[in-house]
Amino acid sequence: MALKPAIELRNITKTFGSIVANKDVSLTVDRGEILSILGENGSGKTTLMNMLAGIYFPDHGEIFINGEEVVIKSPKDSFAHGIGMIHQHFKLVDVFSAVENIVLGIEEKGRYNLKESAKAIKKICDAYGFEIDLNKKIYEMSVSEKQTVEIIKVLYRGADILILDEPTAVLTPHETSKLFNVMRNMKKDGKSIIIITHKLNEVLEISDKVSVLRKGVYIGTINTADADESILTEMMVGKKVDLNIERADIENKEDRLIIENISYNNREGVNILNHVNFTAKSGEILGIAGIAGSGQRELLESIAGLRHLSSGSILYNNAETGEKENLRDKTPLQIREMGIRLSFVPEDRLGMGLVANMDIIDNMTLRSYKKGKSVFVEKKAPTDLANEIIEELEVVTPSAKTPVRRLSGGNVQKVLVGREIKANPKVLMVAYPVRGLDINSSYMIYSLLNEQKEKGTSVIFVGEDLDVLIELCDRIVVISSGEISGIVDARNTTKEEIGVLMTKGRSADSNEK
Amino acid sequence: MKNKEKVSEPLFHIVKRGNLPTTKSWLIRIVSIVAALIVCGIVTVLVTGENPFEVYGTMISGAVGTERKIWSTAQNTAILLCISLAVTPAFKMKFWNIGAEGQVLMGALASATCMIFLGDKIPNWALILVMVVASIIAGAIWGFIPAFFKANWNTNETLFTLMMNYIAIQIVSYFVFEWSVPAGSGHIGIINPTSNAGWFPTIFGQKYFCNVAIVIVLTVIMYIYLKYSKHGYELSVVGGSENTAKYIGINVKKVVIRTMILSGALCGIAGLLMVAGTDHTVTRDTAGGRGFTAIMVSWLAKFNPIYMILTALLIVFLQKGAGEISMIFGLNESFADILTGIIIFFIIGSEFFINYKLKFREKTKEVKD
Numbered sequence A: 001m002a003l004k005p006a007i008e009l010r011n012i013t014k015t016f017g018s019i020v021a022n023k024d025v026s027l028t029v030d031r032g033e034i035l036s037i038l039g040e041n042g043s044g045k046t047t048l049m050n051m052l053a054g055i056y057f058p059d060h061g062e063i064f065i066n067g068e069e070v071v072i073k074s075p076k077d078s079f080a081h082g083i084g085m086i087h088q089h090f091k092l093v094d095v096f097s098a099v100e101n102i103v104l105g106i107e108e109k110g111r112y113n114l115k116e117s118a119k120a121i122k123k124i125c126d127a128y129g130f131e132i133d134l135n136k137k138i139y140e141m142s143v144s145e146k147q148t149v150e151i152i153k154v155l156y157r158g159a160d161i162l163i164l165d166e167p168t169a170v171l172t173p174h175e176t177s178k179l180f181n182v183m184r185n186m187k188k189d190g191k192s193i194i195i196i197t198h199k200l201n202e203v204l205e206i207s208d209k210v211s212v213l214r215k216g217v218y219i220g221t222i223n224t225a226d227a228d229e230s231i232l233t234e235m236m237v238g239k240k241v242d243l244n245i246e247r248a249d250i251e252n253k254e255d256r257l258i259i260e261n262i263s264y265n266n267r268e269g270v271n272i273l274n275h276v277n278f279t280a281k282s283g284e285i286l287g288i289a290g291i292a293g294s295g296q297r298e299l300l301e302s303i304a305g306l307r308h309l310s311s312g313s314i315l316y317n318n319a320e321t322g323e324k325e326n327l328r329d330k331t332p333l334q335i336r337e338m339g340i341r342l343s344f345v346p347e348d349r350l351g352m353g354l355v356a357n358m359d360i361i362d363n364m365t366l367r368s369y370k371k372g373k374s375v376f377v378e379k380k381a382p383t384d385l386a387n388e389i390i391e392e393l394e395v396v397t398p399s400a401k402t403p404v405r406r407l408s409g410g411n412v413q414k415v416l417v418g419r420e421i422k423a424n425p426k427v428l429m430v431a432y433p434v435r436g437l438d439i440n441s442s443y444m445i446y447s448l449l450n451e452q453k454e455k456g457t458s459v460i461f462v463g464e465d466l467d468v469l470i471e472l473c474d475r476i477v478v479i480s481s482g483e484i485s486g487i488v489d490a491r492n493t494t495k496e497e498i499g500v501l502m503t504k505g506r507s508a509d510s511n512e513k
Numbered sequence B: 001m002k003n004k005e006k007v008s009e010p011l012f013h014i015v016k017r018g019n020l021p022t023t024k025s026w027l028i029r030i031v032s033i034v035a036a037l038i039v040c041g042i043v044t045v046l047v048t049g050e051n052p053f054e055v056y057g058t059m060i061s062g063a064v065g066t067e068r069k070i071w072s073t074a075q076n077t078a079i080l081l082c083i084s085l086a087v088t089p090a091f092k093m094k095f096w097n098i099g100a101e102g103q104v105l106m107g108a109l110a111s112a113t114c115m116i117f118l119g120d121k122i123p124n125w126a127l128i129l130v131m132v133v134a135s136i137i138a139g140a141i142w143g144f145i146p147a148f149f150k151a152n153w154n155t156n157e158t159l160f161t162l163m164m165n166y167i168a169i170q171i172v173s174y175f176v177f178e179w180s181v182p183a184g185s186g187h188i189g190i191i192n193p194t195s196n197a198g199w200f201p202t203i204f205g206q207k208y209f210c211n212v213a214i215v216i217v218l219t220v221i222m223y224i225y226l227k228y229s230k231h232g233y234e235l236s237v238v239g240g241s242e243n244t245a246k247y248i249g250i251n252v253k254k255v256v257i258r259t260m261i262l263s264g265a266l267c268g269i270a271g272l273l274m275v276a277g278t279d280h281t282v283t284r285d286t287a288g289g290r291g292f293t294a295i296m297v298s299w300l301a302k303f304n305p306i307y308m309i310l311t312a313l314l315i316v317f318l319q320k321g322a323g324e325i326s327m328i329f330g331l332n333e334s335f336a337d338i339l340t341g342i343i344i345f346f347i348i349g350s351e352f353f354i355n356y357k358l359k360f361r362e363k364t365k366e367v368k369d
Helices: A045-052 A075-080 A098-103 A114-128 A143-156 A173-188 A200-206 A229-237 A296-303 A332-337 A360-365 A380-392 A409-422 A439-454 A466-472 A495-503 A506-512 B022-048 B052-064 B067-092 B100-118 B124-153 B157-178 B209-228 B230-240 B242-248 B252-279 B290-300 B305-328 B333-355
Strands: A007-016 A019-029 A034-038 A060-065 A068-070 A083-086 A161-165 A192-197 A209-214 A217-223 A255-265 A271-281 A284-289 A311-317 A324-326 A342-345 A427-431 A458-462 A475-480 A483-489 B012-016 B356-360
Touching: A007 A045, A019 A045, A019 A209, A034 A045, A034 A200, A034 A229, A045 A083, A045 A161, A045 A192, A075 A083, A083 A143, A098 A114, A098 A143, A114 A143, A114 A173, A143 A161, A143 A173, A173 A192, A173 A200, A173 A495, A192 A200, A200 A229, A209 A229, A217 A229, A229 A439, A255 A296, A255 A458, A271 A284, A271 A296, A271 A311, A271 A458, A271 A483, A284 A439, A284 A466, A284 A495, A296 A342, A296 A427, A296 A458, A332 B242, A342 A409, A360 A380, A360 A409, A360 B230, A380 A409, A409 A427, A409 A439, A427 A439, A439 A458, A439 A466, A466 A495, A475 A495, A483 A495, B022 B052, B022 B333, B052 B067, B052 B305, B067 B100, B067 B209, B067 B230, B067 B252, B067 B290, B067 B305, B100 B124, B100 B157, B100 B252, B100 B290, B124 B157, B124 B252, B209 B230, B209 B252, B209 B305, B230 B242, B230 B252, B242 B252, B290 B305, B290 B333, B305 B333, B333 B356
Parallel strands: A019 A217, A034 A192, A034 A209, A083 A161, A161 A192, A284 A458, A284 A475, A342 A427, A427 A458
Antiparallel strands: A007 A019, A007 A060, A060 A068, A209 A217, A255 A271, A255 A311, A311 A324, A475 A483, B012 B356
């Protein structure tokens, strides 16, 4: 008799209102196997896994664990069946140490015996190759260490089936390869692993099988050995997609924005940006790479006039007058009144940049409502602009009067990028513009940025996917702990070189403490 | 092993609805009111043994039974609506102004002060003009203070405005005692009972006509202000996302202070209407909790001034009717509040069923072996 699969899903369906998140999804995972679930954002990967984790309950369909049908009503049920899920957002107590977090919530009589637990945890670490200081407090940990704690936590509780939701999204290339090593060790030990991702190269590297979802519908499963990037993309998107990004060479570049020695301390007095220097030129895309939270956000917001710097200057080189104007300590409104067209697509689209409860027209109005002397808001131009953007960028929306919170992530981004580009900017700053977007929308955004570059705009692009940064940008500024650790020519660099620069200075920091 | 207990699905689970068509969502609201009335009926029979239909009949006649009652309901609705209009811009801006009570009282006190000290000294039209200005300024100051602290030092506006209520109540208490007629009685009594100086005129034989007319005009103005003006747009952006407001270059401090001055000023006007148009006196109970009820009116109407006419009317109708039944049937006053509470609970609860639905178990499964 053949061994029964560790997990089998049969015809799972889940709907939210009129939205079908999963439709008749069936898949199996064997013991000692790594399955990738691949799909674009919004294709229902996380929803499907949340049903295994007991967070959602399926409308139809059956779940079998080791050949037996089970009903998972709550995370507790899920755990009882040996399923452990590592969510994208960690659920750890900041002021507790790793050990304390790992044992927390386990029902034991009397007091926790932390020493005994620490020994048991150490064994797990050695078995799978985790490198972690178990007595370190969570708030002192890097994202990668926190993730390690989450994984150890589910292993310590005896999980045989691990689900990892986009585990590499927050990791550097080096950290990713460490994680993959650990996953291979777990696989050898007979654990079943499901990894949710949309990064094709990772799928090919780590998994045995790939199951693809598209818009909630199960497309199929293939062995990784038989797959390549173009086959998988076609399964994900439903048609062939050209995965090459064009990069034009622009002549006669001139300095557009000169960042001189800027430093910024946040409200708590913590230094976030430390003597940052670089120049953004017209007709180029300047990439900014770095681990999340290295000061990218504060850098862009400082340039946009949203933060008060403690030192340095932001010089705008006005090509027409030949004058250099300092934008430091100017508000966004003052910058606009100086006639400088500076557009900014912030990373938190609905929290900054758009108003979620307002419709598309009202969101277009944001940039122009102040115009004119009338006490009333002029609606005609924004309405035209909204319709223009909906048509040109193929925004999927019931109408221009739909609140933007009802739109999908990609369409929200198109609305925002559309508005900022239509302002005809001289400098265009974009932060993580393709985060959460499907492949088609992502490539549309890349080509819009390229169009701007060819028009002579100075584009500043903060990104997380190093492959894209290298393909799209002309130069890449690498930022690490608020300092510039290097500026490289994107045409002659490697992921590894950037990866090393991204972590430079970090170890020196921790030694000081 | 644990098979039997494992294969049991939950009885139902909650599912988010897509967009409901307007007609269907109104149907749910109507059904919920009907359900509320049925529950109220059952409670009535169980607790009091009265015939619920008679009780409802009494409620209706209590609210709109006679012309006098209709006007009384209209005037109460107008005052409540005016305060609801006042808190709306603040709440739309996500500034939790629960200080309407105090702002109304300060407006009322300012009006009464003018009536007492200027009553016989200047012509009536000039007196009313002075009262309007004074009550607006008094309410506006009471709105400005918490806004100023919030804008500059990010103080908690909920606690701040609540405390401002108590200060206002104590100030009114103080002056009511100081100026009481006869001295030391603790009541001001009707101000200018013979000259009627500072009283709103009786129009078409109706002494409440002015109040109702003023509030109708204010409702229309507020609707236009919120929907079409630049100020209204700015405060919605600040309420929607303060970061977006900053990103676009809106001066958030300025908008917060300006909006709260407006909110306070309108509360001041409500105080004026109470003193000049209704009570012709001021007591520490002049606002009478309406500063809080108004918040519910505003939220129930989803901050739309036109819908607020309906929600304000509903609340006043329930209160008037409830008052009537406690009088006619000799029931405890609290019983009327119980009925009002049940009805409002159902109305608010209906919003849940507009956004979500329950999905019941479709099949009972056989336990497999």
